[in-house]
Amino acid sequence: MKLGAFSLSLSVKDLAKSKAFYEKLGFKEFGGNEEHNFLIMKNETTLIGLFQGMFEGNLLTFNPGWDSDANTIEEFDDVRKIEVQLNSAGLETEQSTTADSDAGPASFVVIDPDGNPILIDQHI
Numbered sequence: 220m221k222l223g224a225f226s227l228s229l230s231v232k233d234l235a236k237s238k239a240f241y242e243k244l245g246f247k248e249f250g251g252n253e254e255h256n257f258l259i260m261k262n263e264t265t266l267i268g269l270f271q272g273m274f275e276g277n278l279l280t281f282n283p284g285w286d287s288d289a290n291t292i293e294e295f296d297d298v299r300k301i302e303v304q305l306n307s308a309g310l311e312t313e314q315s316t317t318a319d320s321d322a323g324p325a326s327f328v329v330i331d332p333d334g335n336p337i338l339i340d341q342h343i
Contacts, residue, residue, distance in 0.1 A: 220304055221296040222281035224289070226259070226266035228338065234258065234271040241267060250289065261287075278328075278336045284343040291343050298325045298341035305329055 231237040234256055238248070241260045249261035256271040264287040268280065284295045296304075299317045306312060315327035326340040 220301060221283065221294070222301065222339065223283040223292070223295055223341075224266065224281065224285040224287050226268050226280045226282070228268040228270055228274075228278040228280045230274055230276055231269050231271050234269055237269045237271075241269070276336065278338045280338045280340055283339065283341045297322070298327065298339055301339055302327050 229237070234253060238253075238258055238260070244262065246260035246262045246265075246267060248258055249266065250259035251257045251268070257273060258269045260267045260269060266287060282289075283298050283301060284291055286292050299321075302312050302315060302317050310329050312327040312329050315325075317325045317327055319325060324342050326338060329337050329339070331337060
């Protein structure tokens with residue numbers, strides 16, 4: 220199963236303070252939009268998403284179809300295929316948008332045994 224680029228999505232209280240903190244750790248702004256209360260920060264191949272007021276708690280995030288530079292990769296497992304595989308393996312998914320279309324952007328969440336949400340979020 221090819222899950223794509225990995226990032227940790229952090230729910231932050233103050234986007235500017237969090238950005239400054241992670242910049243001190245060597246992260247640079249890679250994407251997102253401060254006006255929309257989120258930034259993607261990158262240090263080499265490590266990605267961290269900073270999200271203010273968008274969700275509770277932190278998420279593990281995978282982006283099918285992208286590498287760690289947000290470049291589209293040719294061969295990847297579509298989010299719909301991944302969801303079917305996980306459901307077939309007995310895992311329940313939540314917040315799914317995969318039924319909205321046969322291709323393109325869609326997402327779902329699966330919760331690990333310890334309650335950690337994992338977002339599978341395809342943008343292409």
